[in-house]
Amino acid sequence: MGQAMALLKTMRPKQWTKNGFIFAPLVFDDKLTNLHYLGRTVAGFLLFCVISGVVYTINDLADLEKDRRHPKKRFRPLAAGDLSPRVAVGAAVGLSVLSLGAAVWLQPSFAAILGGYLLLQLAYSFRLKHVVLLDVLTIAGGFVLRVAGGVPLVDALRFSPWLYLCTTLLALFLGLGKRRGELVFLGEQAGQHRAILDEYNVTLLDQLINTVTSSTILAYALYTFSAVNLPPNHLMMLTIPFVIYGLFRYLYLIHVQGSTLAPDEVLLTDFPLQLDIVLWGASAALILYLG
Numbered sequence: 001m002g003q004a005m006a007l008l009k010t011m012r013p014k015q016w017t018k019n020g021f022i023f024a025p026l027v028f029d030d031k032l033t034n035l036h037y038l039g040r041t042v043a044g045f046l047l048f049c050v051i052s053g054v055v056y057t058i059n060d061l062a063d064l065e066k067d068r069r070h071p072k073k074r075f076r077p078l079a080a081g082d083l084s085p086r087v088a089v090g091a092a093v094g095l096s097v098l099s100l101g102a103a104v105w106l107q108p109s110f111a112a113i114l115g116g117y118l119l120l121q122l123a124y125s126f127r128l129k130h131v132v133l134l135d136v137l138t139i140a141g142g143f144v145l146r147v148a149g150g151v152p153l154v155d156a157l158r159f160s161p162w163l164y165l166c167t168t169l170l171a172l173f174l175g176l177g178k179r180r181g182e183l184v185f186l187g188e189q190a191g192q193h194r195a196i197l198d199e200y201n202v203t204l205l206d207q208l209i210n211t212v213t214s215s216t217i218l219a220y221a222l223y224t225f226s227a228v229n230l231p232p233n234h235l236m237m238l239t240i241p242f243v244i245y246g247l248f249r250y251l252y253l254i255h256v257q258g259s260t261l262a263p264d265e266v267l268l269t270d271f272p273l274q275l276d277i278v279l280w281g282a283s284a285a286l287i288l289y290l291g
Contacts, residue, residue: 003087006077010060010088011053018264019048021143021167025150025159028229030288037154043106044114044153048146050099051114054092055121061088062125066194071186109152117145132199136175143171158229166223169216176212177250178262180205185260213247235287242280249273 022045031037060067060078067079077083096118103111124138147167151159183190183197183205190197220243224236249272253259259266267273 003083006083007087007091010057010077010083012056014268015264016049016052019045019052019146021146022048022150024147024163025156026154027285028163029154029156029159031154040106040153041150044110044149047099047103047114048149050095051118054095055125057088057092058122059125061085107152110149113145113149117142130196132196135196136172136179139175140168140171143167160223160227160229162219162223162227165219166216169212169219173209173212173216174263176205176209180254181260181262216247217244231287239280239284242276242283246273246276249276
């Protein structure tokens with residue numbers, strides 16, 4: 001494997017779907033058909049992909065020795081020796097500078113948010129991922145910053161604060177699901193691979209996931225009939241069942257099917273969940289733009 005391909009693999013392209021949250025302001029501020037704002041948001045999405053790739057690279061550098069002892073992570077390019085640490089460091093620094101420079105040119109406020117995201121993720125890589133509960137809250141903060149990054153790119157005027165709350169709760173659901181999957185997959189050796197897992201157990205994580213699940217459904221339901229930027233006919237409430245099904249489908253997969261995959265990996269492999277998200281997106285778009 002060449003160094004360039006190894007670097008790309010280290011930057012985790014499959015994980016870049018998370019950056020799709022930046023499109024929320026474009027869609028929910030009724031500007032999806034505006035080519036100018038669409039172009040700016042696509043550019044912002046690409047910059048978030050590069051920066052998130054940089055973060056994954058730095059995280060792998062920080063966890064190099066632990067990853068070499070992990071049953072799955074030992075195959076990552078840095079841990080497997082396919083990527084030189086020197087190349088990884090140089091790429092991380094160079095891509096960070098180029099991306100932040102491009103972000104300033106694109107929109108200064110967006111650049112500040114992107115820089116804040118990078119700093120938060122660096123704090124996570126070197127400290128916060130070792131602090132119980134703050135680790136998953138930091139993951140949620142990263143998703144909120146993705147959404148916030150899209151706001152200045154589209155000059156959003158009617159973007160509802162409810163969506164920040166929904167994003168936070170959904171991100172907590174994803175973060176807690178990831179921790180649960182790691183804990184179940186690694187079993188008694190979990191703490192040897194990720195020390196923070198010693199601070200959790202499946203019972204606690206299931207209780208937290210149940211709390212966040214119900215809170216997410218309630219917050220989204222309140223958003224659908226109380227946000228001022230939605231059509232006054234309350235048709236957005238028709239999308240609530242898709243949200244409920246998506247959350248319940250993931251719970252079914254982990255509790256009945258025994259899946260230990262992270263939620264974002266489940267999204268890439270489970271067709272019913274993929275179909276649910278497509279149907280939610282299509283129905284929400286129809287209601288927003290034709291309702």
